[in-house]
Amino acid sequence: MCAFFEGGYTVVVPALPGCISEGDTREEALENIREAIAL
Template identity: 60%
Template structure:
């Protein structure tokens, strides 16, 4: 068994809680009431996503060749 690492993005929702997405795993989205809850839900969602890929004989995406940066753009409002 090997351990993989995935970035997760947490977005605070206006009605409360956090929506979590996993950029490397399209459609892997979950929600938690608190940040720790959202992170726990993300871990579970990733595990289930990967189990499904394995069951269907599909390749497991990794982030080994992923580069990340932040881009700032001016907004004239």
């Protein structure tokens, strides 16, 4: 789930509780969440 809030994007992975990431652009937020999932 990716949503725009206050000048940036937030991504949440419902299947991984607490796995949340942000970015200035949608692409950055998705790249960040991919890195978080890989951990």
